[in-house]
Amino acid sequence: MAKLIKDGTVSLDTCPTVSAFAAAVGKKEGEGPLSGCFDYIAEDVTLGESSWEKSESKLQQIALGTALSKGGFSEKNIDVIFAGDLLNQCVSSSYGARDTHIPFMGLFGACSTMAEGLCLASVFVDSGAAVNAAAVTSSHFCSAERQFRLPVNYGGQRTPTAQWTATAAGCAVISPHGKPPYVRAVTIGKIKDMGITDANNMGAAMAAAAYDTISRHLSNTNQSIDDFDLILTGDLGKVGRDILIELFKKDNVDMTEKHNDCGIMLYDIEKQDVHAGGSGCGCSASVLCGHILKEIQEGRLNKVLFAATGALMSPTIVQQGESIPGISHAVELSGK
Amino acid sequence: MAKLIKDGTVSLDTCPTVSAFAAAVGKKEGEGPLSGCFDYIAEDVTLGESSWEKSESKLQQIALGTALSKGGFSEKNIDVIFAGDLLNQCVSSSYGARDTHIPFMGLFGACSTMAEGLCLASVFVDSGAAVNAAAVTSSHFCSAERQFRLPVNYGGQRTPTAQWTATAAGCAVISPHGKPPYVRAVTIGKIKDMGITDANNMGAAMAAAAYDTISRHLSNTNQSIDDFDLILTGDLGKVGRDILIELFKKDNVDMTEKHNDCGIMLYDIEKQDVHAGGSGCGCSASVLCGHILKEIQEGRLNKVLFAATGALMSPTIVQQGESIPGISHAVELSGK
Numbered sequence: 001m002a003k004l005i006k007d008g009t010v011s012l013d014t015c016p017t018v019s020a021f022a023a024a025v026g027k028k029e030g031e032g033p034l035s036g037c038f039d040y041i042a043e044d045v046t047l048g049e050s051s052w053e054k055s056e057s058k059l060q061q062i063a064l065g066t067a068l069s070k071g072g073f074s075e076k077n078i079d080v081i082f083a084g085d086l087l088n089q090c091v092s093s094s095y096g097a098r099d100t101h102i103p104f105m106g107l108f109g110a111c112s113t114m115a116e117g118l119c120l121a122s123v124f125v126d127s128g129a130a131v132n133a134a135a136v137t138s139s140h141f142c143s144a145e146r147q148f149r150l151p152v153n154y155g156g157q158r159t160p161t162a163q164w165t166a167t168a169a170g171c172a173v174i175s176p177h178g179k180p181p182y183v184r185a186v187t188i189g190k191i192k193d194m195g196i197t198d199a200n201n202m203g204a205a206m207a208a209a210a211y212d213t214i215s216r217h218l219s220n221t222n223q224s225i226d227d228f229d230l231i232l233t234g235d236l237g238k239v240g241r242d243i244l245i246e247l248f249k250k251d252n253v254d255m256t257e258k259h260n261d262c263g264i265m266l267y268d269i270e271k272q273d274v275h276a277g278g279s280g281c282g283c284s285a286s287v288l289c290g291h292i293l294k295e296i297q298e299g300r301l302n303k304v305l306f307a308a309t310g311a312l313m314s315p316t317i318v319q320q321g322e323s324i325p326g327i328s329h330a331v332e333l334s335g336k
Numbered sequence: 337m338a339k340l341i342k343d344g345t346v347s348l349d350t351c352p353t354v355s356a357f358a359a360a361v362g363k364k365e366g367e368g369p370l371s372g373c374f375d376y377i378a379e380d381v382t383l384g385e386s387s388w389e390k391s392e393s394k395l396q397q398i399a400l401g402t403a404l405s406k407g408g409f410s411e412k413n414i415d416v417i418f419a420g421d422l423l424n425q426c427v428s429s430s431y432g433a434r435d436t437h438i439p440f441m442g443l444f445g446a447c448s449t450m451a452e453g454l455c456l457a458s459v460f461v462d463s464g465a466a467v468n469a470a471a472v473t474s475s476h477f478c479s480a481e482r483q484f485r486l487p488v489n490y491g492g493q494r495t496p497t498a499q500w501t502a503t504a505a506g507c508a509v510i511s512p513h514g515k516p517p518y519v520r521a522v523t524i525g526k527i528k529d530m531g532i533t534d535a536n537n538m539g540a541a542m543a544a545a546a547y548d549t550i551s552r553h554l555s556n557t558n559q560s561i562d563d564f565d566l567i568l569t570g571d572l573g574k575v576g577r578d579i580l581i582e583l584f585k586k587d588n589v590d591m592t593e594k595h596n597d598c599g600i601m602l603y604d605i606e607k608q609d610v611h612a613g614g615s616g617c618g619c620s621a622s623v624l625c626g627h628i629l630k631e632i633q634e635g636r637l638n639k640v641l642f643a644a645t646g647a648l649m650s651p652t653i654v655q656q657g658e659s660i661p662g663i664s665h666a667v668e669l670s671g672k
Contacts, residue, residue, distance in 0.1 A: 004466055087650065095661070106420075108429075191440050320389065320390070327440060
């Protein structure tokens with residue numbers, strides 16, 4: 001059962017398994033380097049809906065529905081959904097799950113939501129509070145642009161440090177027994193603020209949180225990066241990755257080879273013109289649920305530390321001159 | 337340890353205790369019928385801050401700090417904070433906790449957040465994933481009015497079914513051993529949509545969710561309302577309370593005497609001109625943490641089912657013509 005090791009790290013002694021997972025993405029994401037990995041690629045960004053918010057909800061419904069169906073689950077088998085997203089009042093999650101009859105817990109972890117949901121689902125399953133628990137999240141380029149930046153039609157110039165909000169959703173179901181991937185331990189994030197006030201430089205705002213969580217996880221579990229095949233952050237992009245590597249260098253740890261970032265993996269950064277890389281709750285969720293979990297399942301990766309990162313700001317508070325706090329939650333996944 | 341009974345209800349066999357709690361409120365709330373119950377009453381709605389969002393963060397900091405100090409806890413004793421609020425991207429919670437070094441999990445449950453946080457904190461403590469876990473939430477009249485309705489200075493006319501967003505925050509710390517109140521069981525809410533499209537009639541939008549959760553809790557735990565001293569909803573207000581009572585009448589259950597609502601208790605509805613009653617995450621949080629927990633602790637109440645309710649809409653999605661889904665999470669508190 002769940003056991004607090006220390007300082008936010010919880011070991012899951014029953015080793016809950018990721019029993020089913022699915023990723024649904026937009027057209028642009030479906031044209032990227034992970035093209036062959038996704039369960040669903042939308043033909044256009046509307047998904048046939050009348051608003052961007054509803055398109056995003058639909059993407060979340062597709063990810064949830066596909067994961068359940070791939071795992072042979074019906075709605076009745078799922079004891080709780082942990083879901084959240086970037087939209088005001090997290091409406092793509094609540095409207096996405098509205099037609100289900102599954103107990104629902106709403107989260108807000110910005111782009112760290114997939115890891116937050118997996119932490120909670122794993123603790124619930126490990127402790128017996130749920131048999132099967134799902135973590136779901138999404139983002140949508142157009143709903144996010146309008147809400148956080150400018151209407152898409154305005155065609156505003158993007159800065160070099162800006163990231164591209166992914167149109168994507170992912171869902172993973174955690175269950176008590178079964179085949180790998182297993183969840184071995186989780187580390188809950190702390191809020192870290194590097195004083196960044198530029199809302200177009202999220203990677204920099206989140207790097208310190210990723211560094212703190214990854215360091216704590218390794219130290220609390222008595223492991224080093226050598227024990228892992230991959231340290232996978234979510235959405236730091238190129239700018240944030242460079243900062244993360246610098247931060248670890250100060251501890252004499254060279255993260256260069258072991259680290260990758262979902263925001264860098266989802267797109268061909270140069271060809272697809274996404275500047276510093278991808279972002280959005282759906283970015284790390286779709287890379288994890290489309291690609292990484294399969295790599296673990298099929299033995300090409302064994303041990304992965306998935307540390308999704310989120311920037312916990314709102315446009316209102318940034319306009320008030322506040323700096324942007326980041327958070328990162330970590331999930332240790334393993335093939336054995 | 338935590339055990340799923342069925343359909344969203346989890347029993348907590350170690351009976352975690354609410355080891356510390358505090359409520360901080362605004363001036364108007366401090367002039368209401370529960371005036372003598374609060375740990376802190378602000379002299380004005382700004383709390384000395386330069387924006388409503390920062391005032392709300394401050395209120396949350398005061399509630400957390402006071403609860404820790406009343407319980408003799410330092411930050412290091414708290415293994416995780418579960419916090420959320422109504423603001424876009426839940427900024428009053430993340431900026432409220434930014435200066436702490438406590439592992440943080442952000443929630444979005446609208447006005448049901450206090451119950452959602454208590455469910456999670458109780459499962460974490462019961463399962464051993466945390467020794468001490470805090471649930472914190474807040475709302476602020478002025479930040480909510482501007483965001484959901486109109487700028488306060490506009491002086492818009494309020495409809496009779498409208499509720500008054502409380503300027504208030506509450507914090508409760510869950511621990512494994514100690515004196516009552518105990519958390520015996522929790523029921524996770526399902527999303528219920530009655531087709532209400534009027535954002536000034538939240539009580540009606542949330543009543544079905546409260547009915548569903550309370551019914552499930554009673555049925556899953558083999559109890560009836562006779563086993564409880566109080567069934568306490570959060571923020572249904574007068575309109576929602578009447579609907580809830582009607583819904584239970586169809587099951588031949590008369591809820592009239594056993595039920596009360598935090599939105600009705602926080603204000604003198606007539607004299608303080610709050611129309612259908614109070615609302616906001618801080619409403620049920622402050623009534624629970626200022627008044628109810630003390631009543632249980634001091635033996636005036638024994639068994640209470642706290643079922644906070646939330647409306648999971650955003651202004652954007654309501655403007656798109658969507659109806660408003662509600663949710664309610666329940667926490668069974670007991671003095672023995």
